[in-house]
Amino acid sequence: MENRRWSSEEVLVELDPDTTSTSGLCCFKHKTRFLILVLTTLCLTSVLSNILTFNFTVICMVDTPKIVKNDSGRANTTTPFDGFSKTMTEEQNDTLNVGFASMLTKFMPHDAATAHIYASEPETAAEEEKEEGLLTTIMKNYGSHDVAQKKFHWSSTKKSYFFSAIAVGALLAAFPVTVMIAYAGAKKALLTVGLITTVATALCPFAVDTGDHFFIIARLLQGVALAACMPVIGCLTSAWASLDENGLFMGIATSFIQLAPVFTMPLSGALCVSDIGWPGVFYVHAAVSLCLFGLWAIFYTDSPADSRWIGDKELRRINEGKVCLLLKKVSDTAGEQSIVIAAIDAKADKPVSTVPYGAIVRTPAVWAVWVATLANFLGVYLVILFSATFLNKKLQYSVADTGVLAAIPTFIQFAVKVTVGPASDKIKCLSDTAKVKLGNSVAFLCMGAALIALYYIPFGNREQSLVMLITAASICGFNVAGFFKSATLVSRHHSHFVMSVSQMLMCVCMLVVPLIVQFMAPNNSDEEWHNVFVIHGGFLVIGNVFFCIFGSGEPAAWALESWNLKKKPTRFSVGEDAPSG
Known part of the structure; x- marks a missing residue:
């Protein structure tokens, strides 16, 4: 021929x-794509879970105290003269702490004159150190069965650095990860960042003990993996989902945001109060990541045909x-x-057409998706990043109870998301545009109303406050039928670019939310937290108004050039030229 x-x-x-x-093992009864979906979702969940480890352990991180011996008069230092061993950590002032022999042989008048400073001002010195973010501890007189422990007291500014390092790492890695996916494929890209987050998480206890700068580096490396999440979801959906399963794949894959807290919060709470302690939280998460990514590597391919x-x-x-x-x-x-x-299989040696970037950024419906993404994740990350702190510090729940309660709203949100996503695809009485606007309004307005309600509820009534927090996080699951679905409907086969921008906006939200909380609630007072909730509720309301005005469920003109679902499929056989379209 x-x-x-x-x-x-x-x-x-x-x-x-x-x-x-095609030869296939076919041992999953033609359901391999769902196995791929589940494994990918679990790997993405692991990426976010590794990030969330610090969000919980920050309330329970303890370690063996280290006394810094110097003459600066700081907390945890001994007095600068021999014979009087009282430290700045509130040991009892009794004869057991006085070495009389040393006082008689090495007595210095100047030391005696300044002894009252060390005996009467431990609280002041300790508070100064706490504000500077140094390691301090309050020691007690323990029996033989007790173990002296200390907390890592960081200033609000330093803690915001640890939280924000994730977003910085993700933003720095966004472009390299996108390029790697384009040239090497989603599998190699996700495996690479998976290895990075696994190693970084395992090294977190060592980094914390070594110094704050090392811990910030570990957090940056954890953030690198986050940059791959949304682009990988786009690749997964376009390659492995059939046309009538896009909503299902998008709903389940994006639920990693809800699954991560459900897994991390109760597990961290249990480990923190166990004999293993807070280092075990990082070690267990790293081990789980290693297993999940290894299993995913066995089954996933960038192309179903492979x-x-x-x-x-x-x-x-x-x-x-x-x-x-x-x-x-x-x-x-x-x-x-x-x-x-x-x-x-849509595999080609080289691209036929380029992404119409100019047309995409000039499309109001795309901007509606991006604005909704920004508003959504400002609210979502407030709940994910600070629910544990709020429950423990403001509502006064124990560490163990905090772990369980912090997981409840995100678990409900996951159930809502995996139910609403497929259900939205099956509704035939409404247009796609009406469906995405309805789903988005339910998610944003109800979550916004619940957060605004927290402005008026005294935190002393912790049951009502807990109900509103759970409601706010749970109802947000309707967003899978809103702007998430709109992104794929409007951009179709160019959705990878739209979702890459959405990923960057997610990172911005992760960076901004801790700064907003630090700025608005530096003292963790009730009034400050009331203001935090009402501001984020307002963001959601404004974002929904913008989406309802400009949002759409119909493909844009630039997405129809090569994706015309109304066109009858073309069948061709051996000996025929390629059809003209």
Whole structure:
């Protein structure tokens, strides 16, 4: 047969069952794509869980005290003269702390004159050290069965550095990760950042003990992995989901944001009060990450056609009606057979058309998605990052109870999300635009109302405050039927770019929320926290108004150029030229 070159065109392909023959183990009864979905979601959950470890352990991190011996008069220092061993850490002033022999042989008048400073001002010195963010401790007289422990007392500013380092790391890695996904594929990119977050999490206890700068570096490395989450979700959905399963894949994959606190908070609470202590929180999370990413590497491939776990039937199900790029050469029947498989899998030697960046950024519906993303994650990260602190410090729940209670709202939100996402796809009485605006309004307005309600509820009534916090976090699960779904409906096969920007906005929110809380609640007073909640509730209301005005559920003009679902699929066989579209 004379050699032919297929024209570089995008077409819709319907695969004839008689024209393909792929070998697959097919041991999952044509449900391999759902296994891939679950494993990917768990890996993304692990990435965020590693980040959240510090958000809980910050309230229970303890270690063996280290006494800094110097003559500065600071907390944890001994008095500068021999014979009087009282420290600045509130030991009892009794004869057991006085060495009379040393006082008689090494007595210095100046030391005696200044002794009252060390005996009467321990609290002042300790508070000064606490504000400077140094390690301090309050020692007690323990029995033989007690273990002296200390807390890592950081200033509010230093803690905000630890929180914000995640967002900085994600922002710095956003462009390199996007390039790596484009050239090396989502699998290599996610495995790379997965290794980074696993090692960084395992080293966190060492970094904390070594110094604040080392801990900030570890947090930056944890943030690097976050940059890959949304782009990987885009790759997963476009490659492995069939056209009528996009809502399901998007709903479950994005639920890693809810699953991470559900896993991390109760586990961290249990480990913190156990004999293992707070270092065990980091070690266990690192071990879980290693196992999950190893399992994901076995099953995931960037293309379903390359997977040995998938059969012909499921491959046809995934690719039915999708836009495909034809750029392969054929010279005989066997060659053309491979062309058909490559075509339905949308794999090409080089891109046919570039992403219309200019048209995308000029589209109001896309800006509606981005504004909604910003408002959504300002509220979501407030709950994720600070719910444990709020429950423990303001509502006075114990550490163990805080771990369980902090997980409840995100668990409910996960259940809402995986239910609402597929249900939205099945509603036929409303247009796609009406459905995304309705879903977004339920999520944003109800969450905003619950946060604003916290402005009026005294925190002394902790049951009502807890109910409002749980309501705010739970109802947000409707966002999967709102701006999340709108992003894929409007941009279609260009959704990877829209979601990459959404990922950057998520990182900005993670960076900004701790700064907002630090600025508005530096003293953790009730009035300050009331203001924090009402401001974030206002963000959600404003974001929803913007989305309802400009949001859409219909594909943009630049997304229809090669994605026309109303066009009848083209069937072609050996010996035919590529169809003209």
